[in-house]
Amino acid sequence: MSGPTLFQRLRQTLGRALRETGQALDRVGIKGQSLATTKRIYGDDPVIYEDFLSRHRHQMPLLRRGKPIVSKDVAFLAPCSTLIGSVYIGAGSSVFYKAILRADACENANVFSKSEEDFDQTTLEDHVWQLPENPLPSARGGGIFIGQDTNVQDGCIIDSAKGHTKIGNGVTIGHLASIHSATIEDHCLIGMGSLIQEGALIKQESFIAAGANVGKNTVVESGELWVGNPARKLRDLSVEERQKLHSQANEYVNVASNQRDAMLLGGNIPExxxxxxxxxxxxxxxxxxxxxxxxxxxxxxxxxxxx
Structure with a gap:
């Protein structure tokens, strides 16, 4: 077997140099990041150079499936949340840690070619996603529209594989709730761990209790409390309980706003x-x-x- 050619030697040497340069830059970056977030004094542990570099894609645009559009006045998007495809987030809304909003099967992403100002003036009744048929047979889903002052809490999963998911203003979606191609009107509360299945309609100022399973094409009338698996109406909400739905959403806007600068140096902790x-x-x-x-x-x- 003949020895390596000059080109092969050059390629091997250049490749090794590039790898060592990358490792050196990684060490410098980790050292700078560590020293920026800690006060080191004599006798402290040495800087750890082996660190995991997260390549998590916070917002994932998809070819022919649209891209996430987030209002410039959004309250908070957690760095480990995920917005995939045709997702719109309105002003004052928040998406907390490890929540996933997946609209990767939207029939036609041309709807998101509209300007952000047009979306700010759009309501659920405008049917912004009445789209022409897409020639690609694999795309038969919709997009995700979230209005203003709505909070999507930790670990929630929202998708639109069977149709559009439309969530109105001032909605509270509790931890680990799942919503699939459903419509939720203004000032509703979706309890922790609940499931809203395809085609369900939750009308305004309604309360879905924790762990409830709202079946396909179920209609929850305005001001009702639904519980259980399968979910059923328990009673009507009182006037005070309806008002609390509004105040609770407003409280989460404040909570989310306090975390807006959490990824900056020092976070949101005052000096x-x-x-x-x-x-x-x-x-x-x-x-x-x-x-x-x-x-x-x-x-x-x-x-x-x-x-």
Whole structure:
């Protein structure tokens, strides 16, 4: 067997040089990131160079299936959430950690060629996804439309494989809930771990209890509470309970807004509290304005016994 040619030697040498250069850049990047987020002092552990580089795609555009469109005024999108295909997120809405919104079978993504201003003025009644037939037989699904001030909590799965998924304004979708090609109108609450199947319609100010299974093509009228598997109507919501659905959605807008800068250096922790990010160095700081209060005096023996 003959020896390697000059071209083969050059290719091997160049390849090794590129790999070593990449490893060196990776070490520099990890060191810079580690030093930027910690206060290192003499005697601390050495910088760890072996670190996992996440290549998670937060927003995934698809050819002929559309791309995610997110309002510039969105409250919060968690870095580990996933938006795939024809997904629209309105102003003030939030998608929390490990939630997945998958619209990878939209019949025609041309609907998302409209400007963002047009979508901001679009409501659920406008039927923004009445699309022409796509020649590709594999695409028979729809898109996902989420209105304003709606929160999609941790671990939720929303898809549109059988048709469009339309979620209105001020909707609260609890942890680990699943919604498949359904319509949810304004100011509803979808409980944790519940399942909304294809074709279901949840009208405004309704409450789907945790763990409920709403069957295909089920219609939940406005202001109703549904529970169980299969889900059934339990009762009508009171006026106070309906008002709470509005306030709860508003609270989540505030919670999401507080996490908007979580991925920045220092996160959303104010500078005055930054010392608490570094365990082991608490003695270097002094806590000011701490006032001790004495417990109230007990009036008599009877109060002392009760206490």
């Amino acid at each position: 005055s509290l930054s010392q608490y990010l570094y365990p082991g160095h608490e003695t270097e700081f002094e806590i000011e304005n701490v006032q001790e209060t004495e417990p109230p005096a007990i009036a008599d023996e009877e109060d002392r016994i009760k206490a």
